[in-house]
Amino acid sequence: TFGFHPVGVWCDNTTEFLAAKLRTGNAGSNTAADHIEVLSEAISQVPAGHRKRLLIRCDGAGASHDLLDWLTAQGKVRGRSVDYSVGFAVTEKIREAIALVPTSLWTPAVDADGGIRAGGDVAELTGLLDLSRWPTGMRVIARRERPHPGAQLSLFEEADGWRYQAFVTNTSTGQVPFLEARHRAHARVEDRIRHAKDTGLGRFPSREFAINQTWLMLTTIAADLTAWTRLLAFTGEAAVLAASEPKALRYRFLHVPARLVHSGRRRRLRIPETWPWVTAIVAVFANIAAIPEPA
Template structure:
């Protein structure tokens, strides 16, 4: 009998997408002796561990103690030693390996599932790729290198992350000290560039891309960088939160032409209105063609209001976007931006997939851990988009583990074949066996 039988699906998917071989090539020079564990396999095992819900390197014992299911798995000291060797150069090679595997996974999706998934907002499809950048605080309960006091007066790290809304893939992440600024231009540029490097060339240069961020992503230097990418044949546009300055506040007071806002189903939302205030104030520093949309709604209990909002009796939010007129109604553009809140769910589940706690006192090891956590998130996303159907194709990782990944099974051998026998009365046996069948049928990368 073996446990976590469904997690074998993740390990096999890493092989099918070429992730294991790409990691092995990137880490080949770290192997010292022929009998050593393959460094690429160790990295994949750690990513599978995190995708399966493990929280520490010691959790490798779940895989190691089931060699009939997972094969030979490195010891904890060997895994620690690998992480300690992953410097900035090797991490860049691992990111390139992830991009290579992603290109294969997307090609497999095109061949077996058809069109790439498109997110929907208020009942309408958003064409192209949608990238969401956001930062989060990871609290540390012990002294770790670069763990500092945060702007929320807690203690820990302040990583910046980028997710793909279409599939839930974790494109990029940067581990930062706790006191790192929320709107640091250079960090946003680095994470965006790393995220774009993860997108296959055919999509990066031939597909519209929307970058969403809260007001931390509205620095003029960052938006100028986005505009510069369009000169490199990257069709990218932005939708970011904007601060309500005194000129903006004056424009809001003078605004007319308010229309009802729409909710997530596309229906008109009561007590919420949207208006465009482009041209009502001097947009100095903003890229040419930036439009400004303002949303006002009656504040809900507990809402944090400025003095202006308290007096006006409305809660105001401003969105800046360079989507030109004709790209959708102002109601849809505003609702499209509010869907950026989905990244908070990605971060919440991501914290349960590796980057909610970091294992080492050494910052470089924790940086490597973050990259493997992002890899684990990708494995879960590819599992949902390539191998699952129905509700399971959109379920959160916790439920996926509970229903599929942690299932027990029996390994049987007959007629020189090894089989994994799952209880027939388990409610999700058919879904798991179907996933294994789809995995076996995936086209494999050449070489």
């Protein structure tokens, strides 16, 4: 990557790559100005009718006063509701609050389907912390889980054998296990990042910033075209392609050994009948052709 450090925003509902900003390698991971800029661009990409209720999730790099203040202000925009769920560092103050939580107040964590998540508990720390310098309405929630064999633990964690993580949210309703499961779903962005790297994000072509900035823009376009194709065309007989990783998708669909021929003023794409995914590819083109034109 020639030392460049991009930051990006994805839409969890559609897997679209909404916005990205190329930064030099010495850019801080928690630079609030960069986060605010790219989030502003991302929100503007969402159609106006779908901006009324937004959930912004990010890891601990977003736990800055400036970003959380900005997110809080976005929630006050007329006709818009903005909730955030942001990773939070387990500092000494957080550890002191965790130590004050009675065993009876730790609640079993849940999975996305509502089932009990084995080996994990959650508890709210909001009332045990001084949050006067943070945005009004911010809540702090901790999760503890039994570590996997070989995991590195802090001295605090070694004392009781639990591994701790924390996040903050401004969502005022909903039970703590639900809010924690909702936050944990942020991990899906790792798939988006991996796919983007396989689509060009992991291989910037130059040491020149401007060239790589153009490359990044092309990467976001490629990622969005892939996302839209999955949503709109990988259905029915084409559904077999839906779970394909970018490398497999290029081989099975984009790099198919076909020929474009002209016949009777029409162009035809001839795909070998022996190609394993020929039925799915034909279905993709049929699905695309069936998409109605914009009004």
